[in-house]
Amino acid sequence: MKKRYFGLVLYLVFAILPIYWMLNMSLKTNEEITGVFSLWPHQLTFANFRTILTDPAWYGGYINSLIYVGINTVLSVAVALPAAYAFSRYQFLGDKHLFFWLLTNRMSPPAVFLLPFFQLYSSVGLFDTHIAVAMAHMLFNVPLAVWILEGFMSGIPREIDETAYIDGYSFPRFFLRIFIPLIGAGIGVTAFFCFMFSWVELLLARTLTSVNAKPIVAIMTRTVSAAGMDWGVLAAAGVLTIVPGALVIWFVRNYIAKGFAMGRV
């Protein structure tokens, strides 16, 4: 038993060390970072975090990111729910081709779409808005959401639907009152993945924004090139980008394991 955990703990140390190192740096002064090599901050300082939390140019980026990630997660799950139901319950003309077509959008490299996206969203007046980034991220999140939800829904017996219809439920009422509560865990897992992939994406988010909706990830890249050496603030910004994700993991940790097991995938 002991041997089994040894490898796991070793891996977890490997996984956590780089993150610890960034946290360590975020709590140091720049002189200490470049001057001495220390395993923990000798002159503990919160100045780096204060810089970020008091400067609107910095914390605005977090707000922008959270807004478009939120819009994206809600929209992706909302449109994917009925579609996943259709795929899991019915055969219809072109269903298999449509499903694969959806998946192909998950496969298209964002680099391919950068310029056309920029032109498209500029021409409809959405450039530099949160909704533009949210729409662009739907390109890879919606197919994934449909895919995951379809797996969950197929794990629920069709007799439940039929019984509800016999009891006189209309489709919308059945779907909202009975079906959605049944796949709650699945929705949680799907929302987690949508949040994750949208939160970490940089290329599209950076291309589609300039000032008003500029995400934190893009603000960070600019600081690297301009200030160059301000490692402390950079590390503090990095630490703060992990916080929302860590909170989300904490809330869905039990669903993740249970979640996938339920569906047939």
Place this chain on the structure above:
Amino acid sequence: MKPINNKAWLLVLPVVLCVAFSAVIPLMTVVNYSVQDILSPEQKVFVGTEWFKTVLRDPELHGALLRQIIFSATVLAIEIPLGIMLALALPAAGWRSSLALVLLAMPLLIPQNVVGTIWQIYGRTDIGLGGVALHALGTEYNYASNSLHAWLTVVVMDVWHWTPLIALLAFAGLRAIPEAYYQAARIDGASRWAVFRYIQLPKMRGVLLIGLLLRFMDSFMIYTEPFVLTGGGPGNATTFLSQYLTQKAVGQFDLGPAAAFSLVYFLIILLACFVFYTLLQQSQSADQKG
């Protein structure tokens, strides 16, 4: 069998409209560019398949494609077995399980450029723990000047970032195996390996294929992490397909060739995924029969 009902299209319609707006219009724009020589917004010349011929003969593209294939194959070969091993080692329940899951999943939620930044710092031989440790061990490690070291750093970074995804998926697959299977195996006196080979692995096949597919797509599209870490260098050791494409499209503003390149790139991924997807479908229908 599922009932046939073409009204189901109404349920799929919102998804189709949303995705079509973000996918079909840009894709047609790319197709449009790929057959024209764009001198200025007013001056365009139709050149047919000229750009495709140029792109397919481009030795730099061949280099980037080869590096890409080697990179994707390497990370998949490490991440999938490692992820399975981690999933097998994870405690099944209790606070240890929760804690390990949360720690494990942390790297997944770090934005791509922050991943690059973390490793950029961590690998530095003056201020980074990883770089300093490797120097202390007597190596000449330096990712900024040595191509092999840069490449290895990108691989380790990708393994660090994405192995947890495979581990989480495999863990979910393992939890779905009923206890009765293990009891039967114990009665038969099955070895640890036999349990893995004939019970756990087949039961994880579905989730593993999803993991494989996601990791293949994403590793083939990797852009931000090496860009932040090394900017594609030293030389072009870590210039993968996306990076080369972006250099062409944004840096040199060569719209025509960049668009043709995009389409070729897209078709390569599409083809590979079609093969994986067909495998996935077959394994699912095999599961339903058996």
